[in-house]
Amino acid sequence: MIEYRNLRVALLGAGSVGSQVARLLLEQGDEFASRVGARLELVGIAVRDVDAPRDVDLPRELLTTDASSLILGADIVVELMGGIEPARGYVLEALNSGADVITANKALLATHGPELFEAAEQVGAQLYYEAAVAGAIPIIRPLRDSLAGDRIERILGIVNGTTNFVLDRMDVHGETLQDALATASDRGYAEADPTADIGGYDAAQKAAILASLAFHTTVPLDRVYREGITGVTKSQVDAAREAGAVIKLLAICERMTDPESGEEGVSARVYPALISREHPLAAVHGAHNAVFVQAAAAGDLMFYGAGAGGVETASAVLGDVVSAARRHVVGGPGVAESTHADLPVLDIGRVVTRYQITLDVEDQPGVLAAVARILSDGGVSVETVQQSVPSLTGPVVVAGSAPETAGPPGGPIHGGGRATATLVIGTHEAEEAALAATVEALAASDVVIAISSVLRVEGS
Numbered sequence: 192m193i194e195y196r197n198l199r200v201a202l203l204g205a206g207s208v209g210s211q212v213a214r215l216l217l218e219q220g221d222e223f224a225s226r227v228g229a230r231l232e233l234v235g236i237a238v239r240d241v242d243a244p245r246d247v248d249l250p251r252e253l254l255t256t257d258a259s260s261l262i263l264g265a266d267i268v269v270e271l272m273g274g275i276e277p278a279r280g281y282v283l284e285a286l287n288s289g290a291d292v293i294t295a296n297k298a299l300l301a302t303h304g305p306e307l308f309e310a311a312e313q314v315g316a317q318l319y320y321e322a323a324v325a326g327a328i329p330i331i332r333p334l335r336d337s338l339a340g341d342r343i344e345r346i347l348g349i350v351n352g353t354t355n356f357v358l359d360r361m362d363v364h365g366e367t368l369q370d371a372l373a374t375a376s377d378r379g380y381a382e383a384d385p386t387a388d389i390g391g392y393d394a395a396q397k398a399a400i401l402a403s404l405a406f407h408t409t410v411p412l413d414r415v416y417r418e419g420i421t422g423v424t425k426s427q428v429d430a431a432r433e434a435g436a437v438i439k440l441l442a443i444c445e446r447m448t449d450p451e452s453g454e455e456g457v458s459a460r461v462y463p464a465l466i467s468r469e470h471p472l473a474a475v476h477g478a479h480n481a482v483f484v485q486a487a488a489a490g491d492l493m494f495y496g497a498g499a500g501g502v503e504t505a506s507a508v509l510g511d512v513v514s515a516a517r518r519h520v521v522g523g524p525g526v527a528e529s530t531h532a533d534l535p536v537l538d539i540g541r542v543v544t545r546y547q548i549t550l551d552v553e554d555q556p557g558v559l560a561a562v563a564r565i566l567s568d569g570g571v572s573v574e575t576v577q578q579s580v581p582s583l584t585g586p587v588v589v590a591g592s593a594p595e596t597a598g599p600p601g602g603p604i605h606g607g608g609r610a611t612a613t614l615v616i617g618t619h620e621a622e623e624a625a626l627a628a629t630v631e632a633l634a635a636s637d638v639v640i641a642i643s644s645v646l647r648v649e650g651s
């Protein structure tokens with residue numbers, strides 16, 4: 192029998208993910224020892240209450256409420272408490288003591304990443320976070336290592352399981368957003384406060400992490416443009432389906448040229464967008480996640496699987512534990528954060544995208560020409576126009592809530608009660624600022640009765 196040296200692993204938090212990590216470490220000790228070349232000794236688990244009931248039976252002698260003592264003397268610290276404090280303090284304590292840290296904490300990384308990476312670099316410790324984005328799906332390591340020789344151009348990610356589940360239920364089962372969200376919460380996909388999911392905050396944290404990694408640039412969370420799915424209506428979902436498209440909440444990280452300065456920059460943004468049903472991301476159903484990566488040499492790649500779940504996420508955490516442990520065995524410098532490119536993060540107004548605008552107009556001669564003029568005055572070129580059979584309607588009532596951000600997309604903008612026709616306008620690519628201003632101009636026009644939907648179109 193091989194005599195392995197021990198590596199001391201401290202676990203902070205024994206919730207959905209932490210309890211599974213502890214169970215797997217304890218159950219598969221021999222296997223991990225063979226893979227690593229050292230025994231991963233779980234020396235303790237920091238919990239809030241050692242007597243609290245748990246789904247997974249954990250040895251009582253490993254439980255402690257004294258996280259700081261546990262951290263001292265550990266070789267590897269696994270932070271699975273979530274939240275900013277005290278997680279941030281514990282991660283810093285661990286790194287400053289020279290321990291490698293594994294975390295799944297996207298909120299912490301998106302807000303304090305540079306501070307933590309700096310602390311790690313100071314002492315030559317490692318900070319791994321595969322589970323922080325898209326749960327079990329390997330995406331951090333592929334971006335950092337496998338694609339290190341390529342140039343990432345764009346990432347389109349479905350990185351929040353709850354919102355994908357909700358939009359999918361609205362599409363496939365015709366459920367309301369509220370009913371679908373209640374089911375997502377019952378199934379444990381949603382955050383404790385589901386505003387983090389449906390408001391796009393969780394996806395924005397993941398976008399900040401992905402963009403920083405992909406573009407070798409620090410992308411602060413407050414530079415990620417964010418819209419959630421609260422304004423998405425059943426009629427938008429139905430209309431998308433009829434048009435061969437689907438609405439997905441996308442995290443988009445893009446390398447781009449500032450149209451004004453001509454300088455290279457990056458954009459990170461989260462919003463619900465229309466994508467064609469032919470796009471690989473359209474096939475991502477339920478609470479699954481997928482990250483579609485476009486790289487200069489590799490072309491299009493898609494990473495797909497479970498973006499959440501205790502045992503699924505534990506897989507990603509344990510992969511990081513094994514990587515960190517192997518470095519303890521074989522030595523070497525490990526990985527450092529890469530931010531050398533230091534590209535500017537461009538405002539949403541500079542982003543180039545396409546809009547689909549649905550409007551009710553007066554059914555009179557010259558109206559189409561007037562609408563076309565507003566678009567052309569705004570510098571927006573029209574790709575497609577569809578007009579429904581005119582009908583005599585009462586006051587225009589549009590399902591859904593008002594847009595959460597000032598200006599488009601969203602709907603409705605204003606209403607009335609006249610003979611109307613409905614126009615669905617698909618634009619060519621244009622700068623977001625021009626598109627948004629054009630929608631405002633349409634809303635202000637006398638010939639437009641109401642703008643019932645404005646959605647961005649992505650994925651082509």
Ligand SMILES: NC(=O)c1ccc[n+]([C@@H]2O[C@H](COP(=O)([O-])OP(=O)(O)OC[C@H]3O[C@@H](n4cnc5c(N)ncnc54)[C@H](O)[C@@H]3O)[C@@H](O)[C@H]2O)c1
Nearest residue numbers: 204205206207208237238239271272273295296499500504
């Ligand atoms: N659950 C998932 O599907 C999933 C997926 C990806 C990433 N994550 C991330 O993994 C981390 C853990 O998530 P989770 O779902 O296991 O959360 P959880 O709420 O189930 O577990 C967190 C545990 O940490 C404990 N805790 C909190 N503060 C503590 C403290 N000061 N001292 C000791 N214990 C403390 C809590 O009591 C709880 O048991 C989070 O950062 C989360 O964002 C979770």
Ligand SMILES: N[C@@H](CCO)C(=O)O
Nearest residue numbers: 351352353381382499
């Ligand atoms: N609430 C998150 C959990 C995983 O980060 C989601 O729905 O994707």
Ligand code: NA
Nearest residue numbers: 321324326328
């Ligand atoms: Na992952």
